[in-house]
Amino acid sequence: DTGVSQDPRHKITKRGQNVTFRCDPISEHNRLYWYRQTLGQGPEFLTYFQNEAQLEKSRLLSDRFSAERPKGSFSTLEIQRTEQGDSAMYLCASSTSSRDTQYFGPGTRLTVL
Amino acid sequence: QKEVEQDPGPLSVPEGAIVSLNCTYSNSAFQYFMWYRQYSRKGPELLMYTYSSGNKEDGRFTAQVDKSSKYISLFIRDSQPSDSATYLCARPFHLFTGANSKLTFGKGITLSVRP
Numbered sequence: 001d002t003g004v005s006q007d008p009r010h011k012i013t014k015r016g017q018n019v020t021f022r023c024d025p026i027s028e029h030n031r032l033y034w035y036r037q038t039l040g041q042g043p044e045f046l047t048y049f050q051n052e053a054q055l056e057k058s059r060l061l062s063d064r065f066s067a068e069r070p071k072g073s074f075s076t077l078e079i080q081r082t083e084q085g086d087s088a089m090y091l092c093a094s095s096t097s098s099r100d101t102q103y104f105g106p107g108t109r110l111t112v113l
Numbered sequence: 114q115k116e117v118e119q120d121p122g123p124l125s126v127p128e129g130a131i132v133s134l135n136c137t138y139s140n141s142a143f144q145y146f147m148w149y150r151q152y153s154r155k156g157p158e159l160l161m162y163t164y165s166s167g168n169k170e171d172g173r174f175t176a177q178v179d180k181s182s183k184y185i186s187l188f189i190r191d192s193q194p195s196d197s198a199t200y201l202c203a204r205p206f207h208l209f210t211g212a213n214s215k216l217t218f219g220k221g222i223t224l225s226v227r228p
Binding site: 004031033040041042043044045048056091093095096097098099100101102103104105106107 | 117119154155156157158159162201203206211212213214215216217218219220221
C-alpha cells in the first residue's frame with residue numbers, strides 16, 4: 001500500500017478554464033475527504049464521502065465545485081470557470097471508520113493565472 | 114472567532130533546543146485534539162493526538178491539553194533539523210468524533226531547526 005495519491009501534483013490554468021483533480025485513497029478506506037489549503041493557513045474542509053455517498057459539503061464549495069466518488073474508490077474534484085481565488089493546494093485524505101487516523105495525500109497545487 | 118487559534122510563526126531554534134508550540138481553543142466541549150506535521154510540498158501527517166486533559170508522550174514529542182485554560186501544547190525535546198516543518202493543531206469538527214472524521218485546523222506554525 002503506497003498511501004493516498006493525487007494527480008496531478010501541479011496544475012496551472014487560465015482563469016475561466018475547468019480543471020479536474022483525482023484522488024486515489026488507501027485501498028479499503030471507506031471515508032474520503034477533500035480539503036483546501038492556502039498559503040499560511042491550515043487545511044479547510046471542502047467535502048466528505050462515505051463510500052460513494054457525498055455526506056457533507058462545506059459552504060466553501062460553491063456551485064462551481066463538484067466532487068464525485070462513483071464506485072466508492074477514487075474521487076474527482078472538478079472546478080468549473082476557475083477564478084484566481086481558487087489558487088490553493090487541494091488535499092485529499094482517507095480513513096476508515098474504525099481507526100483514528102486520517103491519511104493525507106501530497107496534494108494538488110493549483111495556480112490560476 | 115476561529116475554533117482553533119495557533120501562535121503565529123515562524124519559529125527558528127538551534128539544534129537540541131526544546132520547542133514549545135501552542136494552540137488555544139474556544140469550545141470547552143471538545144476533548145480530542147491532534148497535532149499534524151507537514152513538510153514542505155507534502156500533505157499533513159498525524160503526529161500525535163490527545164484526549165481530555167493531561168500529557169501524552171511519544172519519543173521526543175509530548176502533547177499536552179490544559180482544559181482549564183483551553184490550551185493545547187506540543188513540546189519537542191532535543192530538536193533536530195529533520196523536525197523542520199509546519200506544525201498544525203486540529204480538532205474534530207463534530208463532537209464525539211475522532212481523527213478519522215472531518216477536521217478543523219489551526220493556521221500552522223513553521224519551525225526551523227538550525228544545525
